[in-house]
Every structure is written in C-alpha cells, then in structure tokens.
Amino acid sequence: MSRAFNFCAGPATLPEAVLKQAQEEMLDWRGTGMSVMEMSHRSDEFVEIAETAEKDLRELAGVSDDYAVLFMQGGASSQFSTIPLNLLGDKTSADYVNTGIWSKKAIAEAKRYADVNVVASAEDNGFTSIPEQSSWRTNPDAAYLHYTPNETIGGLEYDFVPESGDVPLVADLSSTILSRPLDVSKFGLIYAGAQKNIGPSGLVVVFVRKDLLGKARKETPTMMNYQVIADNDSMYNTPATYSWYLAGLVFKWLKAQGGVEAMAEINSRKATKLYDFIDGNDFYANPIDPRFRSWMNVPFTLADDGLNGEFLKGADARGLLNLKGHRSVGGMRASIYNAMPEAGVDALIQYMTEFARERG
Amino acid sequence: MSRAFNFCAGPATLPEAVLKQAQEEMLDWRGTGMSVMEMSHRSDEFVEIAETAEKDLRELAGVSDDYAVLFMQGGASSQFSTIPLNLLGDKTSADYVNTGIWSKKAIAEAKRYADVNVVASAEDNGFTSIPEQSSWRTNPDAAYLHYTPNETIGGLEYDFVPESGDVPLVADLSSTILSRPLDVSKFGLIYAGAQKNIGPSGLVVVFVRKDLLGKARKETPTMMNYQVIADNDSMYNTPATYSWYLAGLVFKWLKAQGGVEAMAEINSRKATKLYDFIDGNDFYANPIDPRFRSWMNVPFTLADDGLNGEFLKGADARGLLNLKGHRSVGGMRASIYNAMPEAGVDALIQYMTEFARERG
Numbered sequence: 001m002s003r004a005f006n007f008c009a010g011p012a013t014l015p016e017a018v019l020k021q022a023q024e025e026m027l028d029w030r031g032t033g034m035s036v037m038e039m040s041h042r043s044d045e046f047v048e049i050a051e052t053a054e055k056d057l058r059e060l061a062g063v064s065d066d067y068a069v070l071f072m073q074g075g076a077s078s079q080f081s082t083i084p085l086n087l088l089g090d091k092t093s094a095d096y097v098n099t100g101i102w103s104k105k106a107i108a109e110a111k112r113y114a115d116v117n118v119v120a121s122a123e124d125n126g127f128t129s130i131p132e133q134s135s136w137r138t139n140p141d142a143a144y145l146h147y148t149p150n151e152t153i154g155g156l157e158y159d160f161v162p163e164s165g166d167v168p169l170v171a172d173l174s175s176t177i178l179s180r181p182l183d184v185s186k187f188g189l190i191y192a193g194a195q196k197n198i199g200p201s202g203l204v205v206v207f208v209r210k211d212l213l214g215k216a217r218k219e220t221p222t223m224m225n226y227q228v229i230a231d232n233d234s235m236y237n238t239p240a241t242y243s244w245y246l247a248g249l250v251f252k253w254l255k256a257q258g259g260v261e262a263m264a265e266i267n268s269r270k271a272t273k274l275y276d277f278i279d280g281n282d283f284y285a286n287p288i289d290p291r292f293r294s295w296m297n298v299p300f301t302l303a304d305d306g307l308n309g310e311f312l313k314g315a316d317a318r319g320l321l322n323l324k325g326h327r328s329v330g331g332m333r334a335s336i337y338n339a340m341p342e343a344g345v346d347a348l349i350q351y352m353t354e355f356a357r358e359r360g
Numbered sequence: 361m362s363r364a365f366n367f368c369a370g371p372a373t374l375p376e377a378v379l380k381q382a383q384e385e386m387l388d389w390r391g392t393g394m395s396v397m398e399m400s401h402r403s404d405e406f407v408e409i410a411e412t413a414e415k416d417l418r419e420l421a422g423v424s425d426d427y428a429v430l431f432m433q434g435g436a437s438s439q440f441s442t443i444p445l446n447l448l449g450d451k452t453s454a455d456y457v458n459t460g461i462w463s464k465k466a467i468a469e470a471k472r473y474a475d476v477n478v479v480a481s482a483e484d485n486g487f488t489s490i491p492e493q494s495s496w497r498t499n500p501d502a503a504y505l506h507y508t509p510n511e512t513i514g515g516l517e518y519d520f521v522p523e524s525g526d527v528p529l530v531a532d533l534s535s536t537i538l539s540r541p542l543d544v545s546k547f548g549l550i551y552a553g554a555q556k557n558i559g560p561s562g563l564v565v566v567f568v569r570k571d572l573l574g575k576a577r578k579e580t581p582t583m584m585n586y587q588v589i590a591d592n593d594s595m596y597n598t599p600a601t602y603s604w605y606l607a608g609l610v611f612k613w614l615k616a617q618g619g620v621e622a623m624a625e626i627n628s629r630k631a632t633k634l635y636d637f638i639d640g641n642d643f644y645a646n647p648i649d650p651r652f653r654s655w656m657n658v659p660f661t662l663a664d665d666g667l668n669g670e671f672l673k674g675a676d677a678r679g680l681l682n683l684k685g686h687r688s689v690g691g692m693r694a695s696i697y698n699a700m701p702e703a704g705v706d707a708l709i710q711y712m713t714e715f716a717r718e719r720g
Contacts, residue, residue: 222437
C-alpha cells in the first residue's frame with residue numbers, strides 16, 4: 001500500500017520527509033561514498049552529524065549549558081536502573097509517583113537499589129487522574145523525585161510540573177518529549193526513549209544537570225555512568241550512530257515545522273478534536289479525567305467489546321494501523337505523536353463516525 | 361562520489377545489496393505502508409523479521425539449541441560489565457588473556473566486579489604474537505576464561521580456540537564473527553558488537569549456553585540480566601528494531617554468498633594477498649607474527665612516517681577511505697571485513713604499489 005496512518009505507541013510513525021531523506025542518503029551521504037551507518041563515529045562527518053543533532057535538540061527543547069545532553073543506548077528501561085545507580089549518591093531513599101504501568105516499572109527497578117517511597121498513587125482512582133500534589137507524601141531527604149509525565153499505556157498526562165524544592169526532579173519523557181514546551185530548568189534529569197517522538201528505537205536521550213554528575217555508585221557499569229558518557233560526548237564506545245543521525249533529521253524537521261510551540265498547537269488541536277468526538281458519541285468512551293488526558297496517547301473503548309475485531313479489521317483496510325490497545329488495558333489506543341499528521345486524526349474520526357453509524 | 365571502498369574498522373562498510381534493499385523498503389516494508397523502524401516490536405511483521413534473523417544467524421554460525429541467542433544494546437563495551445555480573449555466580453575470580461587494547465578494556469571493567477587473573481599477556485612481545493597456551497597460568501576455579509579472538513586495533517588474531525576444560529570460555533567476537541567457521545560448542549558465551557561484520561552499531565549479539573543463565577548478581581540491572589533477556593526473546597523492552605532488521609538482511613546476504621565457509625575462503629584470499637604484498641615490498645611493513653595475523657584488520661606502516669598524510673590523501677582521492685591507523689598505534693589499517701569486496705583489496709594493493717613506486 002502507500003504510506004498508512006500508523007497509530008502505534010512505539011516504535012511509532014516518523015515524518016515521511018525524514019524517511020525520504022534517509023532513503024535518498026542511504027548509499028551515499030553527501031558525496032562521501034558511504035552510508036551514515038558505515039561511518040566511523042569519530043570521523044569529521046559523523047561528529048558533525050552528532051553535534052548538529054545535539055545543538056538542534058538543545059534549541060528545540062530549551063536545554064541550557066547547565067545540562068549535559070547524552071545519547072545513550074538501552075532504552076528508557078535501562079534508565080530505570082541507571083538513574084538510582086547515578087543519583088542516589090550517599091542517600092538511600094528516592095521518591096516516586098505511581099500513575100500507571102510505566103511508573104510501576106520504574107519503581108520496581110529502583111527498589112532493587114533504593115528505599116522507594118511512593119509519594120502518591122493513582123491506583124485508587126483506577127489510573128484515571130493525577131493525584132493533587134498537595135496530597136503527596138514527599139521526603140525532603142530523598143535523592144530525587146521521579147515521575148512519568150505521560151503514561152503511554154493509560155493515556156494519562158500531567159498538566160503541571162511537580163514542585164520538588166531542593167530535591168532533583170526526574171522525568172520519563174519518552175512519549176511527550178518535544179510535543180510541547182517544557183521548562184527544563186525545573187528538572188534534575190529528563191530521559192526519553194527515542195522511538196516515539198525522536199526516531200528509531202535503540203537510542204535514549206538524557207538531559208542531566210551537570211551538578212548531579214560524578215556520584216555514581218561503585219557497582220555502576222561504566223556504560224551506565226553519566227559522568228563517563230558526558231565526559232566522552234556520548235562516544236565512550238561506539239554509539240548507535242544511525243539512530244542518532246535519524247534523530248537529527250527529526251530535529252531538523254521539527255524546526256522546519258516551527259519548533260515545539262508550533263507542535264503544541266497542532267498536537268492540542270489533534271487531541272482536542274479526537275477527545276471531543278469521543279465525548280460527543282455514545283458509542284465511544286475514554287475514561288480519563290479530562291484535565292489529565294494525554295495529547296499523545298488516546299485510549300478509547302467501543303460500547304460493545306465484541307465489535308473490537310471488526311473495528312480493527314475495518315481500520316486496517318483503510319490504512320489506519322495499530323489501533324489495538326495495550327494488552328493490559330484492552331480496547332483501542334490511538335497514539336498521535338508529533339509525526340502523526342492531522343489528516344491521520346481526521347481520517348480516524350471519519351472512520352469512527354462511519355463505524356458507529358453502521359454498527360453502533 | 362559513487363560508492364567508495366571503506367576500510368573503516370567500525371562502524372564498517374556494509375554489503376551494497378543490503379543497503380539497496382533497505383533503501384527500497386525504507387518507506388513501505390512489503391506493502392505494510394510502514395518502515396520497519398515504525399513497526400511495533402510486538403507486531404506479527406516485526407516478530408517474523410526478528411525470528412528469521414535469529415534463525416539465519418543460528419544456521420550461519422552453527423548455534424545449537426543449547427544456547428540462547430540474544431539481541432541486546434550497548435555494544436561490546438556494555439558486555440564487559442554484563443559478563444562478570446552474570447557469570448561470576450558464587451565465584452570471585454575470572455581468567456582473562458591480555459592480547460591488546462580490547463582485552464585491556466575488558467579486563468579493566470571486569471576488575472570492578474571480580475578478582476581478575478591475567479593468565480597470559482602479549483605485552484612482553486609488544487602485542488605481536490599470541491602466547492602459547494601451554495604458558496597460560498589458568499585458575500581451575502575461575503568463573504570463566506575470557507579472551508579476544510581478534511584485536512581490531514593491533515591486527516592480532518588467534519589461530520586456535522583455547523582449551524578451557526570445565527571453565528566456561530568467553531569470547532569477544534566483535535570483529536571476526538561470521539568471518540570463518542567456528543565451533544560454538546566450545547564456548548560458554550560469545551558476544552559481538554554488530555558494527556563490523558553484522559550491521560549498524562547499537563546492536564550486540566550474544567550466544568550464551570543456557571546452563572549459564574540464572575546466576576546474575578543481585579545488583580545486575582534488569583536490562584543486563586541474560587536470563588531476563590532470554591526469557592523475553594530479547595524483547596523485555598523495545599529492542600533496536602531497525603538494527604535487528606538490517607542484521608537480518610546481512611545474514612540473508614551471507615547465506616547467498618555461501619555462508620561462513622565461503623566467506624572464509626574469500627577472507628583468507630583477501631588477507632593473504634594483502635599480507636603477501638606488504639611482505640614483498642620494502643616500503644610497507646606489518647609487525648605481527650605471521651601465524652597470528654588478523655584476516656579482518658591489517659595494520660601496516662610506511663617506511664617513512666612523514667609520508668602518511670600524503671598516502672592518506674591519495675587514497676581518499678581514489679575512494680579508498682579510512683585507512684588511517686588507530687591513534688594508539690599510528691600508521692595505517694585496512695579493515696577488510698566480510699562486506700569489503702575483493703576488488704577493494706585489489707584496488708588498495710594497486711594504489712600501494714603505485715605510491716611505493718613514486719614515493720618509496
């Protein structure tokens with residue numbers, strides 16, 4: 001088929017313009033006679049690619065020189081261990097907020113290294129709302145406060161940045177990075193697996209405030225030591241060069257769209273029209289507190305679960321792909337990251353309208 | 361320019377046919393309307409890609425069901441920690457052979473977790489020869505014996521597989537995997553960064569004997585726990601899907617060439633003609649004991665170091681790229697992995713002949 005609208009939660013759709021450029025450059029990057037994936041990571045050509053990507057990312061996300069920007073491997077799941085190993089220092093306890101499946105994974109891994117204090121949990125409300133910060137039982141002596149600004153599976157997104165005082169704030173931004181403006185200066189550390197809003201899987205981007213470096217526990221694998229990675233410009237060993245290059249193409253594309261301010265406008269419009277449609281139609285439902293609905297991941301259910309298979313089959317036939325919800329929650333989920341064109345959301349609403357009319 | 365001959369040690373040249381196929385499939389893999397890098401790692405399509413790659417790799421390398429085959433991230437450098445964390449079990453000591461820079465890196469990281477016993481070192485002979493195994497001071501109670509079959513920087517390669525008795529043998533096969541037949545059953549664990557003979561950087565392949573699983577130390581990050589990765593078919597988290605796909609294309613290409621037996625014949629021919637030329641010409645020299653010369657990485661020096669710059673410039677002009685030796689050893693290095701066509705070696709010898717005639 002021609003290019004479909006791919007609503008996968010990740011690895012996710014990429015901008016068609018980025019894929020086309022990668023395609024054109026596949027065998028010969030700018031007359032070098034090589035693909036980017038065949039270049040030495042220490043070559044002038046690749047170092048330029050890498051540095052440009054970092055510069056564009058800093059500009060897009062508003063990352064000051066107070067932070068190191070790292071291009072690491074192992075995905076956000078590796079960061080679940082890397083964070084306590086690096087940030088605990090001589091403390092023993094860390095604060096975590098539980099808002100869903102990804103929070104729980106981060107908590108489970110952190111418990112292997114730290115006394116984890118769950119300051120608040122959305123479990124009581126079925127993970128449909130974010131507990132008010134006034135109710136959080138934070139520990140002023142925690143090494144850091146970790147939260148998950150957007151739960152990719154549940155579709156639950158914070159509309160505020162928690163206040164953490166002197167405790168460094170740590171956030172898993174995998175599914176929302178670069179989707180809207182964010183005041184990075186409020187954070188001690190931000191990490192994001194690339195495969196949603198940045199590029200292909202196998203790359204994870206970390207912003208870490210430089211004063212937090214150098215405190216890794218002695219058992220920390222060298223490849224997980226932020227200080228080592230920062231000191232070596234993310235080239236302590238061979239990085240995931242091709243993924244880094246593709247991320248750079250995505251950053252250029254985002255700049256051409258007008259940066260995160262422009263993306264926020266588009267993303268807000270895409271999400272709002274989809275939620276408005278769901279709310280206005282008896283056949284579909286989304287359980288999340290409207291204040292905390294995710295702009296990136298929109299789960300929804302049909303009035304009759306027995307029609308799920310038929311709904312997905314019809315969607316596939318129209319090139320509306322990967323709408324099946326995560327196995328842990330069922331139903332449907334439309335992931336509408338930066339690279340999902342507004343036309344994709346329009347086509348989805350059109351299909352949902354027709355399906356509800358015919359089968360609802 | 362058109363495609364050059366790229367002698368880079370890694371990331372290294374890939375088969376042109378593989379890059380062309382990746383190029384063709386970039387925007388739409390087999391009519392799915394998606395790039396492989398946009399596919400869910402749990403989709404039927406990607407699972408088929410992943411399983412086919414593993415099956416082909418097992419067939420090419422001769423890996424039996426006694427071994428788990430893992431597709432991990434973080435490169436060989438991450439394995440330097442992963443190995444002691446997983447294999448020490450209740451032992452405290454591990455044996456290592458020191459034959460050059462990569463051995464030393466593996467040793468340095470292992471020392472952070474284990475009492476490292478260096479059973480033999482080529483330092484005494486300036487890393488030009490492999491110490492006879494009869495001289496090795498092995499520890500029968502070691503958790504494992506680690507060696508580096510090919511030193512990518514020094515160009516020093518074992519022509520034998522060490523006997524390790526009941527102690528599991530562990531090998532960093534990054535630069536020689538699939539370059540010639542190997543009896544995998546002699547090994548406890550084999551690991552290989554992909555960016556030399558397998559595919560793009562950001563992927564590391566591990567063969568681990570299943571009876572060695574399940575002994576990870578409690579501080580092991582979950583993403584470094586072989587048992588967890590094996591139990592989840594290398595999909596505990598999102599793997600480096602696009603790199604995995606490209607590796608699969610390389611495996612298909614290798615099978616089409618006739619597998620590792622055919623590659624061994626070609627690789628032997630390529631290396632032999634280059635070493636023969638170097639030995640037969642007073643202007644060039646290679647310091648390695650002929651018995652242990654690498655088939656994959658051929659370092660050489662010019663009679664006059666002052667001509668290095670001119671040599672490299674002339675090579676570049678002919679599309680013979682990345683011949684500069686590693687900064688730690690100087691001189692030149694031609695890496696001639698599986699994907700380097702014999703014509704590339706012929707073109708290099710032709711250029712070296714002319715350069716020596718004109719400037720020697």
